[in-house]
Amino acid sequence: MTSTSPKVSPFLEPGPYTRANSLAILQLSRDNLQPVYLQPLSGDHDGYAEGAVVNTRYGSFPHSTMIGIPWGSQIRASKVDTGSRGRKRKRIAGDEATAGQPETPGSNENDAETESASRPDAASDSKKGLGEATGFIHILPPIPEIWTMSLPHRTQVVYTPDYSYVLHRLRARPGAVIIEAGAGSGSFTHAAARAIYNGYPTRAAKRKGKVISFEYHEQRYHKMKKELSDHGLEGIVHLTHRDVYKDGFLVDGKSPEADAIFLDLPAPWDALRHLSRRKPPQQSSSLSDDDGANNTDQQIKEDDSQWVSALNPKKSAYICTFSPCIEQVTKTVSALRRLGWVDIDMVEIANRKIHTVRDRVGLHLPIDRGVNCSPKDVEEAMAKLTEIEDRFREHSRPKGTGDDMDLADDEPATNGAGAMVDGGDVDGEVVPSTQAWMDGRLVTRGEPEIKTHTSYLVFAILPREWTEEDEAAAAAKYPCGAEVKVVGSIDKVSRKKERREMLEQQGGNRKARRKERDEKLA
Numbered sequence: 001m002t003s004t005s006p007k008v009s010p011f012l013e014p015g016p017y018t019r020a021n022s023l024a025i026l027q028l029s030r031d032n033l034q035p036v037y038l039q040p041l042s043g044d045h046d047g048y049a050e051g052a053v054v055n056t057r058y059g060s061f062p063h064s065t066m067i068g069i070p071w072g073s074q075i076r077a078s079k080v081d082t083g084s085r086g087r088k089r090k091r092i093a094g095d096e097a098t099a100g101q102p103e104t105p106g107s108n109e110n111d112a113e114t115e116s117a118s119r120p121d122a123a124s125d126s127k128k129g130l131g132e133a134t135g136f137i138h139i140l141p142p143i144p145e146i147w148t149m150s151l152p153h154r155t156q157v158v159y160t161p162d163y164s165y166v167l168h169r170l171r172a173r174p175g176a177v178i179i180e181a182g183a184g185s186g187s188f189t190h191a192a193a194r195a196i197y198n199g200y201p202t203r204a205a206k207r208k209g210k211v212i213s214f215e216y217h218e219q220r221y222h223k224m225k226k227e228l229s230d231h232g233l234e235g236i237v238h239l240t241h242r243d244v245y246k247d248g249f250l251v252d253g254k255s256p257e258a259d260a261i262f263l264d265l266p267a268p269w270d271a272l273r274h275l276s277r278r279k280p281p282q283q284s285s286s287l288s289d290d291d292g293a294n295n296t297d298q299q300i301k302e303d304d305s306q307w308v309s310a311l312n313p314k315k316s317a318y319i320c321t322f323s324p325c326i327e328q329v330t331k332t333v334s335a336l337r338r339l340g341w342v343d344i345d346m347v348e349i350a351n352r353k354i355h356t357v358r359d360r361v362g363l364h365l366p367i368d369r370g371v372n373c374s375p376k377d378v379e380e381a382m383a384k385l386t387e388i389e390d391r392f393r394e395h396s397r398p399k400g401t402g403d404d405m406d407l408a409d410d411e412p413a414t415n416g417a418g419a420m421v422d423g424g425d426v427d428g429e430v431v432p433s434t435q436a437w438m439d440g441r442l443v444t445r446g447e448p449e450i451k452t453h454t455s456y457l458v459f460a461i462l463p464r465e466w467t468e469e470d471e472a473a474a475a476a477k478y479p480c481g482a483e484v485k486v487v488g489s490i491d492k493v494s495r496k497k498e499r500r501e502m503l504e505q506q507g508g509n510r511k512a513r514r515k516e517r518d519e520k521l522a
Contacts, residue, residue: 009232011190012197014141020067023231025146027138028056033150035142037230039063049081058135071141142231144191154220155184158264158322161351162455163191169347169459170260170318174198175209177256179310181244181271182264182322183215183224192262193236200235211237212256214244248274249310257312261319268321268328269335275319276339277465279307317462322455329456341460348456353447 010023018024020040025033039052041064050062059077066075140146145160158166166188172178172195183189189211196209215221221241228237238251245267249256261275273280311317319341321332329346336344375381 007232010142011144011194011231011233014071016070018067018069018071018139023142024066025140025142025150026054027140028058033146035150038067040067050078053080056137058137061137066139069139072138074136074138076136144194147190148187151185151187153185154223157185157187159187161349162457163188165349166262166320166457167192167195170262170320172196172260175207176259177210177212177312179249179256179258179261180211180213183213183239184220184264186224186227188262188264189213189237193233197236209236210256212249212251212258213237213239214242214249215239216243244274245270250308255308255310258310259312259315259317261317262322264322268323269331272335272339275310277309277311277462280339311462314464316464319460319462321458323458324455326456329458332458336460341462344458344460346456346458354444355447356442356444
């Protein structure tokens, strides 16, 4: 029986070059990113002779020019024959009209020649297009940070500043198992898959990293399912359509043995009862007598034997809840405390980028971004006023009066504000030229638009249960009573010996100090 190798995800192993039938991110501008699945020439190209084409405001870019090139390459726009659009549809209509007529000898050969002349060889996936002077784009690999900026928004997404800190606090590492409730648009899902990835799972392999994701909305579930399949993450992410408030976090009735949990839910406190070491007791106000209490305790013991925890029994569990309102945080913290979670704290991420630019001020500078076209000092303002007055007098003076003042051939040239052009001289002193990027003072400005989602992150830890078997194993591995020079030692002989040595050392030091004092007095 032969085993097929899993599809390699471009998010986990993008490789050095772009590939056909794989995902790529096109950077049209700084904040404009577009995901594209690169299609070979042999695929469906919507009637274009150049194959599948991406049409943007910067020009047309055939997929064939984006296959087999290094990531980060700049791609120039190509000349695309838009007249060939729909040629396939017209040809099919013509075939239906000529159905039943006698076939003309050589007609198939002519059609084949026309078809081969109208489009490139289908066996070749890449092609060098004809250059166009309209613009260019860059092609980037699909890493989670870039995918977060370009993915189709189905819900509010978790941005990079938030999920990077969340994965750090959840101790996400290769081989870990993370439960995610509320897949949404898949931003956190892709980042978590990369964080826990340590190979694709096989039958004979050891514990592999896994993201157990749950989505309640059926339409979002199907879209997310197809997206994970296209990205090659089906072996890493296990997506389930379920209401976790009611049905919990088990997978096929078995425990996923999760190491960390991320809940992006409207009411995370209702799902916390499924995230405990043992089944929490059912609270009921109708049981008021002693017999009812005893029956309830017996029922809890019977139910606890059949309870299956979704957490890893051999490690401490880490949890994070993502809530936009402080009232949600209050209810979540109360539920965590009742269920035995410890080290509970809340964090708010306030990420902001600072741009550093040179603030150039002056009338002689070109109109550019970051330039303030105003006089930098009084001298430049007076020079500008003098120039305006001279131009006014020259404009109002009649021509041919003989009072025109022409510049001498050896007079240094100045710009419109009366400032010296680079390389000129004033009173015999050479004015040094200054590069444009070194001119002006350095100033910092905050990012005008912050890509983040206002929310509160609640973190907590649930320690593992310490059984009698664990206590016996620890005692056998680290026997008590044989410690030496450690805090909490119970070896009386060792402690007496240490005390005797300490007293002898103190006595020797006291005798040495007494002898030194007597020598000084003598």
